[in-house]
Amino acid sequence: MAGVISESVIKRLPRYYRFLGELKAEGKERISSKELSKRMGITASQIRQDLNCFGGFGHRGYGYNIEMLQTEIGQILKLDRPKKAILIGLGNLGRAVAMHMNFESKGFHLIGLFDAKESIVGQIVRNQPVRSTDTLDEFCRENLPEVAILCIPKEAAENISAQLIKLGIKAFWNFSHYDIAMHHPDVVVQNIHFSDSLMRLSFKMND
């Protein structure tokens, strides 16, 4: 069963989780891989293969119980595991991420906000004070966050990420263009690169 899960499967898991949530909201109780495949636009084979990386969640002749399957995938994604996160950089983007994201539903607790700029430090965002990055060491030693969300420019990210790793940060949600994974192969990184995405859109546009 388990073993190493391929990147391709990991990429699809949140989508399954979302679609199952919708089905649940519609009041449905069970669904077959065939029916789900139509809805999601992928093959039934792929759905069954993907799910069987983690165990046999279905019942022959019946399909999958929606509620149960969503719960299982939530556990596989570790959404139920509490994860302490800090966010660095409260410019437009950092502010939007802090205010807009539903962290709690994924098990993340945003326990600290930091910025280097004097004019931003002290502001209140999402009921929390923005702290100075000068206090990062002290804060991390006291509160032991595991995740850092980087909403800062490339240049700043280089130094801050090294500092954070020394302070015990094990995972990064990276909105900067600094390639953390390349420089620190030992930590977990998920990138969100707006401009890469926008360039891909540009490429795909028909003339």
Place this chain on the structure above:
Amino acid sequence: MAGVISESVIKRLPRYYRFLGELKAEGKERISSKELSKRMGITASQIRQDLNCFGGFGHRGYGYNIEMLQTEIGQILKLDRPKKAILIGLGNLGRAVAMHMNFESKGFHLIGLFDAKESIVGQIVRNQPVRSTDTLDEFCRENLPEVAILCIPKEAAENISAQLIKLGIKAFWNFSHYDIAMHHPDVVVQNIHFSDSLMRLSFKMND
């Protein structure tokens, strides 16, 4: 040469573009696929294969001219082609996207901002007034935007995307959870799903 470019190659193009930009900034003139492969953490074979989807940009015994290669990739990505875009939804996220993104460097011109909320309409964001979504039809018929950036909830996205497609929108930069590509296979879509990305981060975290 050309033909259909695989999704895997498309995904890597913006990263090439970025790395070449850095090399240029460092004042370098030429680079071999081997040297670039070390820097990017991928194989030299892959780099040469990727580039040869579009043409022979290198010189045997020399490598690639950095400036020239970046320009070529920029053209492949159509960054030089002007594209008129409108943005729908100026909540925290939409506001951040409008203010934070460098659209112009990718050939995008943000020509209109729209929101349904009475309290947001009329505000000035990035030197532009936020217009009412009631005026969307009129605005599109007059200004002919090709791209729409959706920073609105799933429920709103369903109706708005159908409306926009009728108004001639051919491409979506989609931050909502509405699956445009599934429902409208004829238009170009690039999704940015924050919560999917955060869930993948959660999955990859070691216990």
Place this chain on the structure above:
DNA sequence: TAGATTGTTAATCGATTAACAATC
């Protein structure tokens, strides 16, 4: 029981890597 649908193995397809002749 008969029909439905899974879990799983085998076949196919596509993407990545390796190898090397061409050539600057």
Place this chain on the structure above:
DNA sequence: TAGATTGTTAATCGATTAACAATC
């Protein structure tokens, strides 16, 4: 020329799809 490095073909690897026996 000799060394370097490409463009490109062939080999390998992995992911997707098809098929079907197991079984609810």
